[in-house]
Amino acid sequence: MQDVIQLLPEHVANQIAAGEVVQRPCSVIKELMENSVDAEATSITLIVKDAGKQLIQVVDNGKGMNEVDARMALERHATSKIKKTEDLFDIQTKGFRGEALASIAAVAHLELKTKTCDEELGTAIVNAGNEVKSQDPVNCNPGTSILVKNLFYNVPARRNFLKSNSVEQKHNIDEFQRIALAHPQIEFKMIHNQGELFHLPAGKLRQRIVGIMGRKIDKHLVPIEENTDILSINGYITKPEFAKKKRGDQYFFVNHRFIKSPYLHHAIQKGYEGLLREKTIPAYFLNLKMEAKSIDINIHPTKTEIQFENEHAIYSIINSAVKHSLGQYQIKPVLDFEKKSEFEMPYQAYQKNVKPPQVEVDRNFNPFQQQTESVDQRSPFQSSQNHALTGTSFDLNDDQFIQQEAEEKLFQSKQDLDLSQVYQFAQQFLILPLVDQILIIDQHRAHYRVLYEEILKNITIETASSQQMLFPLYLDFSEREMQLINEHKNILVSIGFQFEMLGNQLKINGIPSEFQHDQIDEFFEQIIADLDQDLPESSFEKNDYVARSLAKPMAVKNKFSLKQEEIHQLINDLFECKESTRTPGGRKIMLSQTAEDFKNKLL
Ligand code: ADP
Ligand code: MG
Numbered sequence: 001m002q003d004v005i006q007l008l009p010e011h012v013a014n015q016i017a018a019g020e021v022v023q024r025p026c027s028v029i030k031e032l033m034e035n036s037v038d039a040e041a042t043s044i045t046l047i048v049k050d051a052g053k054q055l056i057q058v059v060d061n062g063k064g065m066n067e068v069d070a071r072m073a074l075e076r077h078a079t080s081k082i083k084k085t086e087d088l089f090d091i092q093t094k095g096f097r098g099e100a101l102a103s104i105a106a107v108a109h110l111e112l113k114t115k116t117c118d119e120e121l122g123t124a125i126v127n128a129g130n131e132v133k134s135q136d137p138v139n140c141n142p143g144t145s146i147l148v149k150n151l152f153y154n155v156p157a158r159r160n161f162l163k164s165n166s167v168e169q170k171h172n173i174d175e176f177q178r179i180a181l182a183h184p185q186i187e188f189k190m191i192h193n194q195g196e197l198f199h200l201p202a203g204k205l206r207q208r209i210v211g212i213m214g215r216k217i218d219k220h221l222v223p224i225e226e227n228t229d230i231l232s233i234n235g236y237i238t239k240p241e242f243a244k245k246k247r248g249d250q251y252f253f254v255n256h257r258f259i260k261s262p263y264l265h266h267a268i269q270k271g272y273e274g275l276l277r278e279k280t281i282p283a284y285f286l287n288l289k290m291e292a293k294s295i296d297i298n299i300h301p302t303k304t305e306i307q308f309e310n311e312h313a314i315y316s317i318i319n320s321a322v323k324h325s326l327g328q329y330q331i332k333p334v335l336d337f338e339k340k341s342e343f344e345m346p347y348q349a350y351q352k353n354v355k356p357p358q359v360e361v362d363r364n365f366n367p368f369q370q371q372t373e374s375v376d377q378r379s380p381f382q383s384s385q386n387h388a389l390t391g392t393s394f395d396l397n398d399d400q401f402i403q404q405e406a407e408e409k410l411f412q413s414k415q416d417l418d419l420s421q422v423y424q425f426a427q428q429f430l431i432l433p434l435v436d437q438i439l440i441i442d443q444h445r446a447h448y449r450v451l452y453e454e455i456l457k458n459i460t461i462e463t464a465s466s467q468q469m470l471f472p473l474y475l476d477f478s479e480r481e482m483q484l485i486n487e488h489k490n491i492l493v494s495i496g497f498q499f500e501m502l503g504n505q506l507k508i509n510g511i512p513s514e515f516q517h518d519q520i521d522e523f524f525e526q527i528i529a530d531l532d533q534d535l536p537e538s539s540f541e542k543n544d545y546v547a548r549s550l551a552k553p554m555a556v557k558n559k560f561s562l563k564q565e566e567i568h569q570l571i572n573d574l575f576e577c578k579e580s581t582r583t584p585g586g587r588k589i590m591l592s593q594t595a596e597d598f599k600n601k602l603l
Contacts, residue, residue, distance in 0.1 A: 025052025
């Protein structure tokens with residue numbers, strides 16, 4: 001038999017190796033920015049076009065490379081960072097494998113310009129098709145600029161595997177933020193399609209966190225510091241009330257390297273025990289410093305897990321440091337979890353029974369009749385016409401008319417419904433006896449379905465009613481959050497939000513009529529967390545997804561007592577739905593029991 005084993009040609013071997021290092025645009029960003037950090041740059045600029053699919057460029061003012069090194073840098077296993085085996089156990093730099101630039105060059109076009117500070121001229125290298133096309137002396141500033149174009153031009157399968165621009169860009173921003181947070185003493189800029197997304201001046205960690213997360217986080221930051229023999233901790237955790245339902249603002253850096261560690265995350269979460277609202281996760285930014293020898297970072301180049309020698313000890317040190325910090329800054333448990341955060345909101349006026357200016361004369365006004373309606377008791381089912389806090393006054397008769405119309409419809413279509421018998425049980429179920437069966441309806445799921453259909457209709461035909469705010473509400477967001485809001489602006493408008501985007505602030509002038517004012521904060525928190533996921537690509541699926549994530553937080557909660565009119569309205573609305581028996585997620589909304597069922601149960 002003939003010999004069949006051959007050595008792979010170098011360019012094929014490189015392409016295969018590249019698959020390990022370069023998976024998507026953000027992998028290139030990570031490698032290039034880390035090289036700039038290793039080169040001791042004090043200013044690093046990232047330029048991205050088309051979410052990195054078209055172009056990624058990183059420009060630094062670091063130590064640069066001479067002509068020979070510039071050429072060498074693109075070779076596989078060429079590195080200036082380790083020289084002997086022992087160095088492997090004491091890695092102080094981000095890179096050490098010497099394969100990043102070679103891998104990138106194997107799957108993209110790459111242009112390198114670099115100059116050391118003691119040279120007159122720098123070196124420019126153009127690399128395409130995995131070979132050097134040109135190498136010339138060039139006049140440039142000290143430092144290095146690496147430009148990567150047409151990523152995966154020669155690996156169509158990889159290129160097709162890339163997600164939409166907004167998904168890829170989210171990964172890019174995540175990567176940029178991780179590196180920027182790990183190195184507050186370095187100035188960073190990020191530019192996307194000509195626009196400046198971030199400009200983070202060199203400074204302290206606190207400034208860096210605020211630069212990335214937005215101003216609103218500042219007052220929630222709690223410093224943490226602990227020095228022991230095996231590690232030192234410094235950084236910030238956040239007050240419990242700032243904890244979010246969404247993940248993503250949890251940062252561990254070990255020797256300035258971003259890592260993920262569910263185990264250490266648990267140590268922090270435990271430190272907050274009893275202080276957090278249900279299912280919320282605190283944000284934190286922790287720098288752990290330990291001897292490079294005591295950790296094994298020889299992991300897969302794109303992964304972020306590392307192994308510690310003293311895992312258990314590290315767990316307990318972190319855990320007690322968190323408790324200590326929270327205690328020291330006298331952070332007390334949030335006792336009333338149901339009360340939401342209305343006391344901190346800047347629009348407290350709303351909670352104080354403020355009356356809107358009445359333009360029209362109220363002919364029914366009776367000075368001796370007690371005004372009892374308070375804002376807090378407004379029902380989540382009220383239609384837009386009867387929100388006491390809308391800027392315009394409303395006409396009671398109109399409202400009655402609408403109510404009546406809805407009921408008429410119901411009785412035409414569902415002859416056998418008798419709503420006079422309905423009642424709420426256990427603040428969660430609506431019990432509705434019919435002629436031959438009893439319906440047991442889950443109130444939260446029913447309302448979720450009703451709102452979902454309403455929102456879906458509004459998104460597609462854009463007819464949402466909006467209630468004007470008497471005073472605009474200002475909410476602060478991070479760059480990333482504003483970007484998400486901007487991307488989904490049309491949908492938010494179509495369901496009834498009216499707002500202006502002022503830098504990192506949202507000025508909200510109008511909200512959907514189904515909405516309570518004290519829900520807005522929580523609503524945005526939830527919707528941003530949802531939109532931050534990889535959204536489906538097709539427009540129906542996207543609308544469906546968005547409608548679900550909008551409807552869910554708006555739906556009335558269980559353990560919430562409903563008035564008789566509210567129960568009626570909900571049941572009416574539910575039976576008007578295209579699908580009344582299942583939630584958008586497919587869960588049962590109601591249970592029906594016939595006399596026969598009861599008989600069988602009583603056997
Ligand atoms: P590694 O970072 O693992 O050494 P890379 O392929 O990322 O491997 O880089 C190869 C070498 O090129 C580095 O060791 C470094 O000497 C040089 N290099 C890469 N980027 C820069 C930069 N921005 N400034 C100076 N030198 C650089
Ligand atoms: Mg590197």
